[in-house]
Amino acid sequence: MQGKRIIMVVTLGVAGWLVIPLLARVQQEAGDSLPEGNGKALVSNSCVGCHSMETSLRRGRSREEWVETVNDMVSRGAQILPADAETIIHYLAEHYGVDFVPPPARRIFVWVDHQGNVEPLAAPPRNYNRPSLSPDGQQVAVDIPLDTSDIWIYDIPTGELRRLTYEGNNRSPTWSNDGQWVAFSSDRHQSPEGGRSYRDDHEAYWKRADGSGEAERLTDAEFNHGPQRWTPDGKTLSISEIHPETGRDIWMLPFEGDRTPWLFLKTPALEGGVAFSADGHWLAHTSGETGQREVVVRAFPEAEPAHQVSTGGGIEVVWPLNSKDLFYRNGNKRMAVEITTGPTLTVGTPRVLFEGDFVNSPGSRAYWDATQDGQRFLMLKKVE
Ligand code: HEC
Numbered sequence: 001m002q003g004k005r006i007i008m009v010v011t012l013g014v015a016g017w018l019v020i021p022l023l024a025r026v027q028q029e030a031g032d033s034l035p036e037g038n039g040k041a042l043v044s045n046s047c048v049g050c051h052s053m054e055t056s057l058r059r060g061r062s063r064e065e066w067v068e069t070v071n072d073m074v075s076r077g078a079q080i081l082p083a084d085a086e087t088i089i090h091y092l093a094e095h096y097g098v099d100f101v102p103p104p105a106r107r108i109f110v111w112v113d114h115q116g117n118v119e120p121l122a123a124p125p126r127n128y129n130r131p132s133l134s135p136d137g138q139q140v141a142v143d144i145p146l147d148t149s150d151i152w153i154y155d156i157p158t159g160e161l162r163r164l165t166y167e168g169n170n171r172s173p174t175w176s177n178d179g180q181w182v183a184f185s186s187d188r189h190q191s192p193e194g195g196r197s198y199r200d201d202h203e204a205y206w207k208r209a210d211g212s213g214e215a216e217r218l219t220d221a222e223f224n225h226g227p228q229r230w231t232p233d234g235k236t237l238s239i240s241e242i243h244p245e246t247g248r249d250i251w252m253l254p255f256e257g258d259r260t261p262w263l264f265l266k267t268p269a270l271e272g273g274v275a276f277s278a279d280g281h282w283l284a285h286t287s288g289e290t291g292q293r294e295v296v297v298r299a300f301p302e303a304e305p306a307h308q309v310s311t312g313g314g315i316e317v318v319w320p321l322n323s324k325d326l327f328y329r330n331g332n333k334r335m336a337v338e339i340t341t342g343p344t345l346t347v348g349t350p351r352v353l354f355e356g357d358f359v360n361s362p363g364s365r366a367y368w369d370a371t372q373d374g375q376r377f378l379m380l381k382k383v384e
Contacts, residue, residue: 039091046080046088047073060100063093105382107359109140109154112377114336116354122159125383130361132174132182133369133378134209140369140378141173141182141209149198151184153209164211169198172226172365175209177234177321182209185226189217202226204239204253218253219261225251228274228365231300232321238264238274238283240365248272248364250285252301265303272364275319275326276300277341284309284317284326286364293364295328297345309337309347316366323374332356334368334377357381 034040034053047053061069066089074080080088106125110118123140131142140154141164149169154161164173168188175182183206187198204227207215219225219239228238228250239251239261249266253259265271270288273295277283283300286293295314296306309326316329325336333355338348359380361367368379 035095037091037095039087042084042088043091046078046084050076050078057096057100057102059102060096060098061093062098063089066092066096104145106384107380108383110358110379110381112334112354112356112358112379113375114353116334116356118356118381120381121154121156123154123161126161128359128380130172130365130367131369131378131380133371134175135177135179135372137371137376139179139209141175141184143171143173143184145169151182151207153182153211162211164207164209165215167215169202170205171198171202174227174229176206177230177232180209181206183218183227183230183237185224186215188215200224204237218259221261228272229276231276232278232280238276240272240274247288250274264301265298270364273315273317273366275317277319277339278321279341282339282341282345284319286315286317295326297326297339297347299345307345307347309339310335310350314350315364316361316368318366318368318370318377320370320372320374322372323370325374327353327370327374327377329360329366329368332358332360 034044070089105127107128108125109121109123109128111121112118126144128142128144131140133140138156142152142154143149144152149171151164151170151173152161153164164182168186168190170184170186173182173184183204185202186205187202189203190196190201202224203220204218204225205215206218224242226240228240230237235255237253239253241249241251243249246266246268247270250264250271251261252264253261267289271285273286275284281300282297284295284297287296287306292313293315294308295310295317296308298304298306310328310330313330314328314335318327324338326339328335334353335350336353337350340346359367359382368377370377
């Protein structure tokens with residue numbers, strides 16, 4: 001019996017009483033969405049303590065694969081009594097077998113103020129990802145994975161949701177500062193027979209936000225490229241490169257001259273989530289240099305040594321042009337830091353604005369945005 005291979009006896013010893021209250025709490029939030037059946041309670045007890053099944057289950061698996069996954073989870077610390085292993089495997093293989101297709105996430109846009117008050121927008125629930133707010137705060141560019149992943153524009157005053165891209169897979173939209181263009185990353189240059197996925201090969205493109213004209217390719221290089229944000233003067237677009245040896249690095253694409261990209265920052269650590277100061281002389285980004293990701297600020301265009309902004313972790317940087325604060329996320333907390341730029345940089349002490357259950361970025365790119373005055377945030381919230 002394959003299930004019997006999971007004989008890693010984990011007794012609920014000294015640590016047991018510490019773990020159980022936590023499991024009980026998460027179960028209330030996540031356990032209810034598991035399908036009915038023999039083994040539901042066991043899976044709910046053993047599996048949703050560290051992550052919800054919904055977020056970890058990106059595909060179904062065969063029975064053999066489930067045995068492997070459950071073994072893997074035990075080695076990561078899941079507590080499963082050998083007597084229960086068979087029931088758990090059976091439940092998983094029956095409800096999350098090879099035919100299982102995870103339901104698309106349903107999310108809505110919300111406005112959130114500095115106190116954490118939430119006001120939903122009228123857009124229909126969809127699997128919205130990586131929203132970017134237009135400079136006038138009236139439109140949201142966002143990617144939605146359906147058969148293909150595409151960029152859509154949601155017009156807040158009219159409530160209209162319109163599709164911007166029609167070729168290949170398209171993600172990570174970002175507005176130009178004049179509100180005329182949306183840059184995004186796409187795999188549309190791949191031939192359909194090539195068998196390569198978006199993950200293997202994507203480059204930066206842009207298209208007029210009103211949908212007129214064709215999309216134009218902006219980068220063409222060996223590794224993957226995606227647009228980050230524009231400098232405030234609109235002359236340069238920061239680009240994230242995924243390099244096989246140095247992870248994420250930051251390049252700059254000038255829109256003047258022959259548009260040859262230049263390297264801004266390459267270190268062995270991950271650099272991502274770029275945002276510029278209003279005067280264009282400073283650049284914030286996330287850095288993995290200390291082992292955990294932190295928000296740092298560097299001079300621009302010469303990347304001098306970084307000034308650390310966050311403490312105890314920081315990602316998802318948002319730096320509105322008319323705000324004295326820079327914003328980022330730490331866990332479920334949204335943080336603000338007052339930053340004064342000029343010839344020298346003054347970084348204040350990070351303060352918690354609010355804490356809440358919003359859709360967080362799985363990477364460093366922000367899944368939220370702010371109006372230019374920094375007073376309201378556009379965020380994503382999950383709905384049933
Ligand atoms: C002690 C914490 C913990 C428990 C308990 C736990 N997991 Fe995980 N699980 C992890 C971690 C860590 C990862 C890897 C990071 C991630 O993908 O979020 C993971 C990832 C996963 C993945 C996605 C990764 C993959 O292989 O595709 C699945 C599916 C999964 N877990 C299923 C389960 C099931 C089923 C159980 C119950 C038997 C379980 N987990 C219990 C910690 C745990």
